[in-house]
Amino acid sequence: MGALTATLSVPQVTVLMPVYNGSKYLEDAIESILRQTYSHFEFLIINDGSTDDTPKILKSFAQYDKRIRLVNRDANHGLTSCLNLGLKIAMGRFIARMDADDISLPERIERQISFMENNPSVGICGSSVRWMENEKETISQFPQDHKDIVCHNLFAPALAHPSVIMRKDALAANSLKYSTDYLYAQDYEFWTRCSRHMQMANLNEILLVLRRHGDQISMTKNTSQLSAARAIREEQLKGLDIIPSEDEKELHEQISCGAWKSDRSFLMSADTWMRKIITSNKTRYGYPEPALSTVLANKWHVACAHATSLGLWTWTLYIHSPLSAYYSGDAKDRLSLAVRCLLRKGYWRTTINR
Secondary structure, three states, rough: OOOOOOOOOOOEEEEEEEOOOOOOHHHHHHHHHHOOOOOOOOOEEEEEOOOOOOHHHHHHHHHOOOEEEEEEOOOOOOHHHHHHHHHHOOOOOOOEOOOOOOOOOOOHHHHHHHHHHOOEEEEEEEEEEEEOOOEEEEEEEEOOOOHHHHHOOOOOOOOOOHHOOOHHHHHOOOOOOOOOOOOOOOEEEHHHHHHOOOEEEEEEEEEEEEEOOOOOHHHHOOOHHHHHHHHHHHHHHOOOOOOHHHHHHHHHHHHHHHHOOOOHHHHHHHHHHHHHHHHHHHOOOOOOOOHHHHHHHHHEEEEEEEHHHHHHHHHHHHOOOOOHHHHOOHHHHHHHHHHHHHHHHOOOOOOOOO
Protein backbone atom coordinates (compact mmCIF):
# COMPACT_ATOMS: atom_id res chain seq x y z
CA MET A 1 0.00 0.00 0.00
CA GLY A 2 3.03 2.25 -0.03
CA ALA A 3 5.76 3.16 2.45
CA LEU A 4 5.05 5.09 5.63
CA THR A 5 6.05 8.76 5.46
CA ALA A 6 6.36 11.52 8.01
CA THR A 7 3.68 14.20 8.27
CA LEU A 8 4.56 17.22 6.16
CA SER A 9 3.68 20.55 7.75
CA VAL A 10 4.06 22.71 4.64
CA PRO A 11 3.90 20.56 1.51
CA GLN A 12 5.13 21.93 -1.81
CA VAL A 13 2.30 20.21 -3.70
CA THR A 14 -1.31 19.40 -3.02
CA VAL A 15 -2.60 16.52 -5.10
CA LEU A 16 -6.34 17.21 -5.36
CA MET A 17 -8.60 14.24 -6.02
CA PRO A 18 -12.39 14.38 -5.57
CA VAL A 19 -14.15 11.01 -5.61
CA TYR A 20 -17.76 9.88 -5.68
CA ASN A 21 -18.57 6.17 -5.71
CA GLY A 22 -15.22 5.42 -7.32
CA SER A 23 -14.33 2.18 -5.54
CA LYS A 24 -13.75 0.19 -8.72
CA TYR A 25 -10.50 1.92 -9.69
CA LEU A 26 -9.74 3.89 -6.52
CA GLU A 27 -6.93 1.76 -5.12
CA ASP A 28 -4.92 1.98 -8.37
CA ALA A 29 -5.35 5.75 -8.46
CA ILE A 30 -4.26 6.25 -4.85
CA GLU A 31 -1.27 3.93 -5.12
CA SER A 32 -0.07 5.72 -8.26
CA ILE A 33 0.20 8.93 -6.24
CA LEU A 34 1.73 7.39 -3.13
CA ARG A 35 4.43 5.80 -5.29
CA GLN A 36 5.55 9.06 -6.90
CA THR A 37 9.28 9.71 -7.05
CA TYR A 38 8.51 13.18 -5.67
CA SER A 39 7.25 12.82 -2.09
CA HIS A 40 6.87 16.36 -0.68
CA PHE A 41 3.10 16.54 -1.13
CA GLU A 42 -0.21 16.29 0.65
CA PHE A 43 -2.82 14.07 -0.95
CA LEU A 44 -6.11 15.93 -0.51
CA ILE A 45 -8.93 13.49 -1.19
CA ILE A 46 -12.49 14.81 -1.05
CA ASN A 47 -15.04 12.06 -0.62
CA ASP A 48 -18.20 13.60 -2.06
CA GLY A 49 -20.82 11.60 -0.13
CA SER A 50 -19.97 8.21 -1.62
CA THR A 51 -22.36 5.33 -0.88
CA ASP A 52 -20.22 2.44 -2.16
CA ASP A 53 -16.98 1.06 -0.66
CA THR A 54 -15.11 4.31 -1.30
CA PRO A 55 -15.10 5.48 2.38
CA LYS A 56 -13.74 2.11 3.52
CA ILE A 57 -10.94 2.15 0.95
CA LEU A 58 -10.00 5.74 1.75
CA LYS A 59 -9.88 5.05 5.50
CA SER A 60 -7.61 2.06 4.98
CA PHE A 61 -5.09 4.14 3.04
CA ALA A 62 -5.30 7.23 5.24
CA GLN A 63 -4.36 5.33 8.39
CA TYR A 64 -1.10 4.14 6.86
CA ASP A 65 0.11 7.19 4.94
CA LYS A 66 0.00 10.53 6.70
CA ARG A 67 0.34 12.46 3.46
CA ILE A 68 -3.34 11.73 2.85
CA ARG A 69 -5.71 14.45 4.06
CA LEU A 70 -9.23 13.09 3.85
CA VAL A 71 -12.30 15.33 3.68
CA ASN A 72 -15.63 13.50 3.96
CA ARG A 73 -18.77 15.29 2.80
CA ASP A 74 -22.14 14.13 4.10
CA ALA A 75 -23.89 14.52 0.75
CA ASN A 76 -23.01 14.58 -2.94
CA HIS A 77 -22.24 18.18 -3.93
CA GLY A 78 -20.78 17.49 -7.38
CA LEU A 79 -17.35 17.73 -8.94
CA THR A 80 -17.27 21.51 -9.39
CA SER A 81 -18.06 22.12 -5.73
CA CYS A 82 -15.35 19.66 -4.66
CA LEU A 83 -12.77 21.25 -6.95
CA ASN A 84 -13.46 24.73 -5.60
CA LEU A 85 -13.28 23.46 -2.03
CA GLY A 86 -9.96 21.84 -2.86
CA LEU A 87 -8.55 25.04 -4.38
CA LYS A 88 -9.55 26.89 -1.21
CA ILE A 89 -8.09 24.54 1.42
CA ALA A 90 -5.04 23.21 -0.47
CA MET A 91 -1.83 23.89 1.48
CA GLY A 92 0.65 23.38 -1.34
CA ARG A 93 2.25 26.06 -3.54
CA PHE A 94 1.21 23.88 -6.45
CA ILE A 95 -2.05 21.99 -6.97
CA ALA A 96 -1.88 18.81 -9.05
CA ARG A 97 -5.19 17.41 -10.28
CA MET A 98 -5.99 13.74 -10.15
CA ASP A 99 -9.08 11.68 -10.92
CA ALA A 100 -10.08 8.59 -8.96
CA ASP A 101 -10.11 6.33 -12.02
CA ASP A 102 -6.76 7.34 -13.55
CA ILE A 103 -3.11 6.45 -12.97
CA SER A 104 -0.28 8.96 -12.58
CA LEU A 105 3.01 7.57 -13.83
CA PRO A 106 5.78 7.48 -11.17
CA GLU A 107 7.69 10.58 -12.30
CA ARG A 108 4.66 12.72 -13.07
CA ILE A 109 4.86 15.19 -10.17
CA GLU A 110 8.64 15.33 -10.22
CA ARG A 111 8.69 16.20 -13.93
CA GLN A 112 5.97 18.83 -13.61
CA ILE A 113 7.47 20.46 -10.52
CA SER A 114 10.84 20.67 -12.26
CA PHE A 115 9.21 22.37 -15.25
CA MET A 116 7.25 24.83 -13.11
CA GLU A 117 10.31 25.78 -11.06
CA ASN A 118 12.28 26.42 -14.24
CA ASN A 119 9.43 28.33 -15.91
CA PRO A 120 8.06 30.79 -13.32
CA SER A 121 5.85 32.55 -15.89
CA VAL A 122 3.78 29.38 -16.43
CA GLY A 123 0.73 29.12 -14.19
CA ILE A 124 -0.73 25.82 -15.43
CA CYS A 125 1.04 22.83 -16.96
CA GLY A 126 -0.45 19.63 -18.36
CA SER A 127 1.01 16.68 -20.24
CA SER A 128 0.39 14.11 -22.92
CA VAL A 129 -1.81 11.22 -21.78
CA ARG A 130 -2.44 7.61 -22.65
CA TRP A 131 -6.04 6.43 -22.86
CA MET A 132 -6.87 2.92 -21.76
CA GLU A 133 -10.09 1.21 -22.80
CA ASN A 134 -10.32 -2.56 -22.43
CA GLU A 135 -7.32 -3.85 -24.38
CA LYS A 136 -6.96 -0.76 -26.56
CA GLU A 137 -4.63 2.15 -25.87
CA THR A 138 -4.38 5.51 -27.63
CA ILE A 139 -2.23 8.56 -27.01
CA SER A 140 -3.39 12.18 -26.87
CA GLN A 141 -0.83 14.92 -27.35
CA PHE A 142 -1.58 18.58 -26.83
CA PRO A 143 -0.01 21.85 -27.98
CA GLN A 144 2.94 22.77 -25.77
CA ASP A 145 3.21 26.54 -26.25
CA HIS A 146 0.80 28.97 -24.58
CA LYS A 147 -0.11 30.72 -27.84
CA ASP A 148 -1.04 27.42 -29.47
CA ILE A 149 -3.02 26.31 -26.41
CA VAL A 150 -5.08 29.52 -26.45
CA CYS A 151 -5.91 29.07 -30.13
CA HIS A 152 -6.77 25.38 -29.80
CA ASN A 153 -9.15 26.26 -26.98
CA LEU A 154 -11.33 27.99 -29.54
CA PHE A 155 -12.26 24.49 -30.72
CA ALA A 156 -11.60 22.11 -27.83
CA PRO A 157 -9.88 21.98 -24.44
CA ALA A 158 -6.12 21.95 -25.00
CA LEU A 159 -5.17 20.44 -21.65
CA ALA A 160 -6.12 17.10 -20.11
CA HIS A 161 -7.73 18.13 -16.83
CA PRO A 162 -6.42 15.30 -14.60
CA SER A 163 -2.88 15.88 -15.89
CA VAL A 164 -2.46 19.52 -14.85
CA ILE A 165 -0.48 21.16 -12.10
CA MET A 166 -1.33 24.76 -11.16
CA ARG A 167 0.23 27.58 -9.12
CA LYS A 168 -2.11 28.27 -6.23
CA ASP A 169 -0.96 31.88 -5.83
CA ALA A 170 -1.63 32.64 -9.51
CA LEU A 171 -5.19 31.32 -9.19
CA ALA A 172 -5.79 33.21 -5.95
CA ALA A 173 -4.34 36.48 -7.28
CA ASN A 174 -6.87 36.44 -10.11
CA SER A 175 -9.79 35.03 -8.08
CA LEU A 176 -9.97 32.03 -10.39
CA LYS A 177 -12.15 29.07 -9.55
CA TYR A 178 -14.35 26.64 -11.45
CA SER A 179 -17.67 28.00 -12.70
CA THR A 180 -20.91 26.44 -11.47
CA ASP A 181 -22.51 27.43 -14.80
CA TYR A 182 -20.64 24.65 -16.62
CA LEU A 183 -21.01 21.59 -14.41
CA TYR A 184 -20.06 19.08 -17.10
CA ALA A 185 -17.33 21.05 -18.90
CA GLN A 186 -15.94 23.05 -16.00
CA ASP A 187 -12.34 22.42 -16.97
CA TYR A 188 -12.79 23.72 -20.54
CA GLU A 189 -14.39 26.95 -19.38
CA PHE A 190 -11.76 27.27 -16.63
CA TRP A 191 -8.90 27.11 -19.15
CA THR A 192 -10.43 29.86 -21.28
CA ARG A 193 -10.51 32.22 -18.29
CA CYS A 194 -7.14 31.19 -16.87
CA SER A 195 -5.45 31.80 -20.22
CA ARG A 196 -6.28 35.51 -19.94
CA HIS A 197 -4.30 35.81 -16.72
CA MET A 198 -1.39 33.39 -16.96
CA GLN A 199 0.78 31.35 -19.29
CA MET A 200 -0.16 27.72 -19.91
CA ALA A 201 1.94 24.83 -21.18
CA ASN A 202 1.93 21.09 -21.83
CA LEU A 203 4.84 18.69 -21.47
CA ASN A 204 5.29 16.54 -24.53
CA GLU A 205 5.57 13.33 -22.54
CA ILE A 206 3.01 10.88 -21.22
CA LEU A 207 2.62 11.36 -17.46
CA LEU A 208 -0.92 10.09 -16.95
CA VAL A 209 -3.02 7.09 -17.96
CA LEU A 210 -6.74 7.81 -18.30
CA ARG A 211 -9.42 5.16 -18.33
CA ARG A 212 -12.43 5.18 -20.61
CA HIS A 213 -15.42 3.45 -19.02
CA GLY A 214 -19.18 3.72 -18.86
CA ASP A 215 -19.38 5.36 -15.43
CA GLN A 216 -17.43 8.55 -16.17
CA ILE A 217 -19.12 11.91 -16.75
CA SER A 218 -18.19 12.01 -20.44
CA MET A 219 -20.32 8.87 -20.84
CA THR A 220 -23.15 9.36 -18.33
CA LYS A 221 -23.60 13.08 -19.06
CA ASN A 222 -22.49 13.09 -22.67
CA THR A 223 -25.33 15.26 -24.01
CA SER A 224 -24.96 17.83 -21.22
CA GLN A 225 -21.19 17.93 -21.65
CA LEU A 226 -21.45 18.47 -25.41
CA SER A 227 -24.01 21.23 -24.89
CA ALA A 228 -21.76 22.95 -22.34
CA ALA A 229 -18.72 22.72 -24.62
CA ARG A 230 -20.73 24.22 -27.45
CA ALA A 231 -21.74 27.17 -25.26
CA ILE A 232 -18.11 27.74 -24.26
CA ARG A 233 -17.03 27.83 -27.90
CA GLU A 234 -19.78 30.29 -28.76
CA GLU A 235 -18.71 32.56 -25.90
CA GLN A 236 -15.20 32.64 -27.33
CA LEU A 237 -16.55 33.53 -30.75
CA LYS A 238 -18.51 36.39 -29.20
CA GLY A 239 -15.19 37.64 -27.86
CA LEU A 240 -14.21 38.10 -31.50
CA ASP A 241 -17.45 39.97 -32.20
CA ILE A 242 -18.71 36.98 -34.13
CA ILE A 243 -22.37 36.14 -33.60
CA PRO A 244 -22.65 32.97 -35.66
CA SER A 245 -25.76 31.98 -37.55
CA GLU A 246 -27.27 28.58 -36.80
CA ASP A 247 -25.49 27.12 -39.83
CA GLU A 248 -22.19 28.63 -38.68
CA LYS A 249 -22.69 27.26 -35.18
CA GLU A 250 -23.20 23.80 -36.59
CA LEU A 251 -20.19 24.16 -38.88
CA HIS A 252 -17.97 25.27 -35.99
CA GLU A 253 -19.10 22.24 -34.02
CA GLN A 254 -18.28 19.93 -36.92
CA ILE A 255 -14.80 21.41 -37.24
CA SER A 256 -14.27 21.29 -33.47
CA CYS A 257 -15.31 17.64 -33.23
CA GLY A 258 -13.57 16.55 -36.42
CA ALA A 259 -16.83 15.65 -38.15
CA TRP A 260 -15.34 16.15 -41.60
CA LYS A 261 -17.35 15.62 -44.78
CA SER A 262 -16.22 14.69 -48.26
CA ASP A 263 -18.56 17.29 -49.66
CA ARG A 264 -17.94 20.39 -51.80
CA SER A 265 -20.40 22.58 -49.94
CA PHE A 266 -18.88 21.61 -46.59
CA LEU A 267 -15.32 22.40 -47.73
CA MET A 268 -16.22 25.77 -49.20
CA SER A 269 -18.16 26.69 -46.06
CA ALA A 270 -15.28 25.58 -43.82
CA ASP A 271 -12.81 27.67 -45.81
CA THR A 272 -15.05 30.74 -45.60
CA TRP A 273 -15.74 30.27 -41.89
CA MET A 274 -12.13 29.84 -40.82
CA ARG A 275 -11.04 32.85 -42.86
CA LYS A 276 -13.84 34.83 -41.20
CA ILE A 277 -12.35 33.98 -37.80
CA ILE A 278 -8.93 35.24 -38.91
CA THR A 279 -10.43 38.47 -40.26
CA SER A 280 -12.41 39.13 -37.08
CA ASN A 281 -9.32 38.46 -35.00
CA LYS A 282 -7.44 41.19 -36.84
CA THR A 283 -9.97 43.67 -35.47
CA ARG A 284 -10.28 42.35 -31.93
CA TYR A 285 -6.94 40.52 -31.70
CA GLY A 286 -8.27 38.04 -29.18
CA TYR A 287 -5.85 35.32 -30.31
CA PRO A 288 -2.12 35.50 -31.07
CA GLU A 289 -0.90 35.40 -34.64
CA PRO A 290 0.46 33.56 -36.53
CA ALA A 291 -0.58 30.84 -34.05
CA LEU A 292 -4.29 31.23 -34.84
CA SER A 293 -3.78 31.09 -38.60
CA THR A 294 -1.58 28.01 -38.21
CA VAL A 295 -4.16 26.17 -36.08
CA LEU A 296 -6.86 26.97 -38.64
CA ALA A 297 -4.59 26.05 -41.55
CA ASN A 298 -3.87 22.66 -40.00
CA LYS A 299 -7.59 22.03 -39.61
CA TRP A 300 -8.11 23.13 -43.20
CA HIS A 301 -5.47 20.62 -44.31
CA VAL A 302 -7.22 17.81 -42.44
CA ALA A 303 -10.60 18.82 -43.87
CA CYS A 304 -9.21 18.58 -47.38
CA ALA A 305 -7.44 15.30 -46.57
CA HIS A 306 -10.86 13.85 -45.76
CA ALA A 307 -12.19 14.98 -49.13
CA THR A 308 -9.52 13.69 -51.53
CA SER A 309 -12.16 11.45 -53.12
CA LEU A 310 -13.46 14.64 -54.77
CA GLY A 311 -10.30 14.63 -56.86
CA LEU A 312 -8.42 17.65 -58.16
CA TRP A 313 -11.32 19.90 -57.24
CA THR A 314 -10.25 19.54 -53.59
CA TRP A 315 -6.60 20.21 -54.39
CA THR A 316 -7.49 23.32 -56.39
CA LEU A 317 -9.63 24.66 -53.55
CA TYR A 318 -6.90 23.84 -51.04
CA ILE A 319 -4.04 25.66 -52.75
CA HIS A 320 -6.17 28.70 -53.61
CA SER A 321 -7.24 29.22 -50.03
CA PRO A 322 -5.08 31.70 -48.06
CA LEU A 323 -5.23 29.18 -45.20
CA SER A 324 -2.89 26.75 -46.94
CA ALA A 325 0.02 29.20 -46.66
CA TYR A 326 0.04 28.79 -42.85
CA TYR A 327 0.07 24.99 -42.78
CA SER A 328 2.73 23.76 -40.34
CA GLY A 329 3.38 20.44 -42.06
CA ASP A 330 6.18 19.77 -44.51
CA ALA A 331 6.29 19.43 -48.30
CA LYS A 332 5.68 15.68 -48.06
CA ASP A 333 2.28 16.29 -46.50
CA ARG A 334 1.29 18.65 -49.28
CA LEU A 335 2.57 16.26 -51.93
CA SER A 336 0.67 13.36 -50.37
CA LEU A 337 -2.51 15.42 -50.39
CA ALA A 338 -2.01 16.29 -54.06
CA VAL A 339 -1.36 12.66 -55.01
CA ARG A 340 -4.38 11.44 -53.07
CA CYS A 341 -6.55 14.00 -54.85
CA LEU A 342 -5.11 12.96 -58.21
CA LEU A 343 -5.78 9.30 -57.51
CA ARG A 344 -9.08 10.04 -55.74
CA LYS A 345 -7.94 8.09 -52.69
CA GLY A 346 -9.75 8.31 -49.35
CA TYR A 347 -8.60 9.87 -46.09
CA TRP A 348 -4.98 9.37 -45.13
CA ARG A 349 -3.65 9.49 -41.61
CA THR A 350 -1.24 12.27 -40.71
CA THR A 351 1.27 12.47 -37.88
CA ILE A 352 0.72 16.22 -37.41
CA ASN A 353 -1.04 16.85 -34.09
CA ARG A 354 -4.12 19.02 -34.45
